[in-house]
Amino acid sequence: MTSRLDPQPLEWLDRSETLSFEFEGLAFTGFAGDSISSALLASNQTLLGRSFKYHRPRGAVTLANHDVNALFQSSEEPNIRGDVTPLAAGMSLTACNVNGSLEKDKDQIIGKLSRFLPVGFYYKSFHKPKKLFPMWERVIREKAGLGTIDTRWDARRKAKTYGFCDLLVVGAGASGMQAALTAAEQGLDVVLADENPHIGGSLDYQLANDDSAAPIRTALKQKVQSHANIRVLPGHLACGWYTDHYVPLLGPEGIVKMRARAVISATGVMEQPAVFRNNDLPGVMMASGAQRLVARYAVKPGQRAVVLTANSEGYRAALDMLAAGVEVAAVVDMGKADSRGRWADELKSKNVSVLEGHAVYEAKGKDKLKQVVVAPFDGSACNLKLAREIDADLLLMSVGWAPAAQLLYQAGSRLAYDSTLEQILPQELPSGIFACGRLNGAFTLDQRLADGERAGTEAAAFLKDQPLPAEQTDCRDTEAHSHPWPIVDHPKGKNFVDYDEDLQLKDLVNAAKEGFDNIELMKRFSTVGMGPSQGKHANMNGIRVLAAVTGRTIDQTGSTTARPMFHPVPVQALAGRRFRAERLTAMHQWHLDNGAQMMEAGAWLRPEFYGRQEERAQAILREVQAVRTGLGLIDVSTLGKIEVMGPDAGKLLDGAYTMRMSNIKQDMTRYALMVDESGVIVDDGIAARVAEDRFYVSATTSHADATFRTLSRHIVEWGLDVRLVNRTGTLAAMNLAGPHARKLLAPLTDIDLSEENFPYLGFKEGNLCGVPVRLIRVGFVGELGYEIHLPIESAQLVWNTLMNKGAEYGIRPFGVEAQRVLRLEKGHIIVGQDTDGLTNPFEANMPWAVPLKSKPWFTGKPSLALLKERCQRTLRGFMLPKGYSGELPKECHLLIDSGDIAGRITSIAYSPSLGRYIGLAMVDQPLAGSDRMYQVRVDSGALVPLEPCAIPFYDAEGERQTIDLTEVA
Amino acid sequence: MKVFDCPVIGPRPISEFDYIGEVRRPPMDADEPTWAAYVFNRQGAPGLLREWWYHRPTGRWYVMERDTLKDEVVRFIDLEEVRYDIPA
Known part of the structure; x- marks a missing residue:
């Protein structure tokens, strides 16, 4: 048996492609274009999941990415949202939050114990006695959280792209499409994004059967899709709003980081549940959820329906159910039907029973809705003497809306409660932010189109820096579309305000009575709005409850912060491609070819030592001994290398480093120690005097950029005539160290290496192996040593020559580890x-x-x-x-x-x-x-x-640094 | 992500900049409490603040006057205005 309807005019299905999949071990089929939930519902699988805390049976509610009790688990992915995730062939799914099977979840017992688990019981119960807490922690960790992660996951990465536009319109419903068109007509470059795979918004499900909407829908869609100035991005979720209109759009190919100059939020409204006993039974749905099910997926939501309504939309939904072949047992209107407009009239003409001034007191059924108990309602309570039961397997709730105002809040807008519409509406919007449509209180199609045009016009005027049209059209409705108190108490509870976290009406009342009567405190204590849907269908009623308990208005009660992301965003999309730049020295390939084990040093890769990992200690030892007794060569290209030129060069270095640099003699160097304003050491290196107005300064590998930055700032703030060049990347450097260093170098260079001409701490420019180099007599490792600085193009040639000619002195390349030992022996x-x-x-x-x-x-x-x-x-x-x-x-x-x-x-x-x-x-x-x-x-x-x-441990007198090669020869 | 509309190189995202903090002038020859206050205290109250920003790709320094309450750059300061002499 199937609940699949004949093809619907706007359905998303491709009926030519049948997809087979498994759920809880059973075989199912659906069509391409189905969501997981719609395919299961088409096969009459109405039980889709279990609730978080009490493991109550739950079904589909919204089909709008808010069905967080219909989460599914595949072998690869936890918490798949069945209401929006497209069905794929071969899927093998189970329910997420069950102990045993979905049908026979052993944890249903927790629901029976609910009166022993009052609000906040986590905080009250498990911390004493203290020694039992580890046991409780294991239990809680097992019970809390949803889904199972396969920790042997493969990294699947999606590249991020960058997008730019004048105007981003979020939401491609009636008002969003109209706003985009209006702005595009003014010549603006417009992006129109919608989280759904198809544009149209509520035109395509709420007004799917409304004849007057049909030509408008066709024309709008055709115009936005063919307009040269509009890029339409269906299937793109606006994740959040960030400073200066930076909106990440999550699409099928990954995130598009969209930079707009202005944003229109046409994000619409989210239908809110009524609160009554067992309002969570499978078969109880939002009216809009049932409309989505019919219009998008051609699934008949039930056989016999009761529609609970407080607005005209409920009558539209009842008409749509009739059209889908659902028997409508009754429309239960919490107010008067005569204000509900033409849809109500049309319904009445079809002889459907309408119970005015009534509410639903209770839903009955075990794993599925069986009866609805209705009773007269005076706005706050039901008159049970006149209660009656109606058989139904479907109960639609159409009692109110909450604005999808997350982007507006994130942008810093001020919203306030409007008692005409009984809805929170935008009051003040920041520069470049606009709102239109139902989010802005425009409910009829005419109002929505006019509001879209207004927002598009205002955005265009803003972007073109033109004055706004003097006449401000008010497109807001004058009828309420939300009930101010869609809440009915019941002595036995199970009237849920928050489906995500299984919070009943009494839980919120008790939290307020315990003193958590500030909305942010109540949220954290009761966890209302903290589940996977982030309160999308709990916050509004939560605020109404708190306002009633505390005797404050909705505005006085306030709202919790709406942080990004709007829906969960996979980490793989946030991560994008791995991009971590690695800097390689000119001799990198030589190091690899010669067995170097590389390590990270800042952004650089450097040889740690040369040899096999198993022989690490011996390899480092050999390298140390080579430097002490023969020769060693280390690649120090990663050092910061800064050219400092100009008449004030000495003054700059005097101010930036502790020791005086302006009096360094030509061709000499000095230790350069940099501290910050509090006297803490931040960097060290050496400064060499190249000429009267020219110095050459080195910095540590990881601080080179910061040192360059600091020096360049001092030039600005001290008003100096100095030029800096950061040569870190264009110059290579190597340190030839060991008692044979001079002997090896002498025949290869035109520089006089004699102790008199080129003493310790000396600096010389000249040629080595026929290429121009700078030599510095250094002592970091404690032996006679020459640091050779040269352009990267010639570095490998010099390195190879030194290695070849040095063979007779037992030269070895040495790495960072050996250098650490060598310098430690010197106490550096x-x-x-x-x-x-x-x-x-x-x-x-x-x-x-x-x-x-x-x-x-x-x-x-x-x-x-x-x-x-x-x-x-x-x-x-x-x-x-x-x-x-x-x-x-x-x-x-x-x-x-x-x-x-x-x-x-x-x-x-x-x-x-x-x-x-x-x-x-x-x-x-x-x-x-x-x-x-x-x-x-x-x-x-x-x-x-x-x-x-005492330090140094080795050669305290520093004799090794001036050692005469004849003595060791 | 914030965009700075630089008078020289046009609009650039804040990720290209390093934030260095408030423009300050060390009190030369200050007594110990004054110097300690300079080293350890920063102006944190919301309002207008002159700040150093370093644009990494070009190596260029900017001083912006920013309203830290609204996170809006009010103006770019001529660098001549923040200069001071150090004792030589």
Whole structure:
């Protein structure tokens, strides 16, 4: 048996294509164009899911992406929204939130226990006794949350694209299409987006059978689709509004980041449920939901219907049900029928019984609606003496609307309750934001078209910077389309305000009585509006309840914040393609070819060491020994390299760095330490004097861009005549270090390498291997060393030559790890490893780098002058005891003194030169100033003794840096 | 995402800019409380604020006067206005 109707004029189905799928182990079919829910309903599967908390039976309600109790699980994806997800052949689905099967969910028992689970019971119940909480946590985690994620997921990525337009119109219903047309006629570049796969909006389901709407629908659709200035984007959800009209549109191909100059929200209204006992039974639907089901999917929603209404739309829905072959047992009007217009007249002419001044008191049935109990209603309560039961398997609710105003709220609009329409309406819209249609209170088709034209005209005038037309047309309706209190109490409850979270009327009343009587507090305490639909059919009634309990108006009660996204957006769409730039040095391929293990250093990839991962320790050791006894070559291209030129170059560097740079002698370098205004170390490098008005400055790998930025700002704010060039990417650099360095270089260069001409810390320009280079005598690793800076084009040639010619001295390439050991033996710090966001130069043992007396000013000087005598900690060297063989301390392990934290290890490594483990630790005073042993707490909790010792650990006199090659030859 | 309508290079998205904060002038020769207040306190009250913005693709600095309540740029400040001399 099927509930599929004969073809409907506007249906979305392609009946030539039948799709087979499985649900709960049973075989089903549907048509292409079906949603999962519509295909199941066509096969009379009305039970689609279970509610979140009580596991009550639930069915289709809206067919508008708000049916969050009809969620489905596939092997790949949890929480598939059946009401809008297109059916695909071969789908294998189960219900989401069931214990056992959908039909026989074992957790239905929770519904019976509901009176022991009052609002807020999570907060009240499980925290004591404390020792039971881990057990409760497991239970709650098992019960809470929906769906199951396959953690072995494959990354499926969708590229993001960028879009631009003058005007974005969100919502392609009657008013949205009209607004787009009006603006496009004015020459504007318009994008018209709608979340549905087809444009038309409510014209296509609510007015599908209304003869007067047909020609308007045809003409509007034809015009927007053929207009040269309109790009129509069906199937594109406006996820949210961001500053300056930046609206991500989620489409089938991923997100389009649409930048508009103005936005019209024609997003319409969302139908709201009536609150009565068992208003969640399958068979109880929004009237608009049933209309969607008929018009879009040609599915007959039931056999015998009762229509509960408080507006003219309910009569339209009753007429549509009749047209679909549904028997309409009664229309239950909460007010008077005579104000409901021509649809009511038409219905009455068909001899359908209309019960005026009545409401639905209760729905009855087990897993499906069987009877509807109706009774006279005085606006707040039912008169049960006159209650009667009507047999029905379908109950349509047409009692009111809430604006889909999320985009308006996000843009900073002010909305207020209108007591004529009993609806929240836009009051003040920010610059460039416009609203039209039912969202704006225009309900009849004529009003909606006029309102669309008004909004389009206003948007065009705004964008063309023209005055608005003097005559402002008011297109708002004068009849209410929402009931101010569509709520009926029942002593046995189960009258749900929030389907997402199973919140009953009494839960909200009790939350307010417990003092959570502010809308934001009530939301968080009761979780109203916090489920998957984000309150799309709960917030309005929640606000009405709170207003009634507190005796405040709707406006005084307020509304919760409407944050993006409007509907859930898959993370794969948000992530887009992975885009993480990796910077590679000129020698990158050589490193890979020679077995380097690469590591990330800022945006760069650098060799960590050369060799197999299993031989990591030995490989690093070999590299260290090569530098100490023979030769090593390391790629340091990642260093920041900045050219500083101009008459004020020295003044700039004097102000930006702690030490004086303006008096560096030609062809010499100086350590360059940069601190911020609070005196904290932010960067270090070296500055070389290239010429009277020219310096060459290096910076650490990860801070290079920030240093360049800081220097360039100082030029502006100090009004200096300086030019900066960031040469980090165009120059390569390598450091040739070891006692044979000079011997290898001498025959390859025209630069005089003698100690007299090119001393330690010297700088020379010249040629090496026939290409122009800059050489700097450096000592970071503690051996005779030359840093070679050269254009990236010639870097590989020089690198290869040095490696080939250096073979006779046992040259090895070395990586970052060996360099860390080598510099640690010399006690040289690494900014960011041995210092943190609070470390000043005094704490880092560098008072020599802070010339407080001789320099009148540098950034951070006043702070350092104050800090000099107030250091609370100092960087100290330590060694592990000779022969120590226990658990090794690691970086960041804490020093413990008399039971208190007294510092932390910042660097630790095995020193092959000393044959012991050495390290640096940031040690608190007074321990740092004492000569007591330190203790460090390792991972196991054990305390390991450390011997404090002087820095540097190796070659304290620095003799190795000027070593004469003849002595070691 | 915000767009700055730059007088030199036209409208650019804020993602191309680094925000550096309020334009400030260090109080030279200040006493300790004044200096500490300069280092650690920032003007946080909503209102007009002069701010440094750095446009990464061009390496250009801007000072914008922004209404931090409305998040609107009121004007671009001539950089001459924010200059000060440092003791040499």
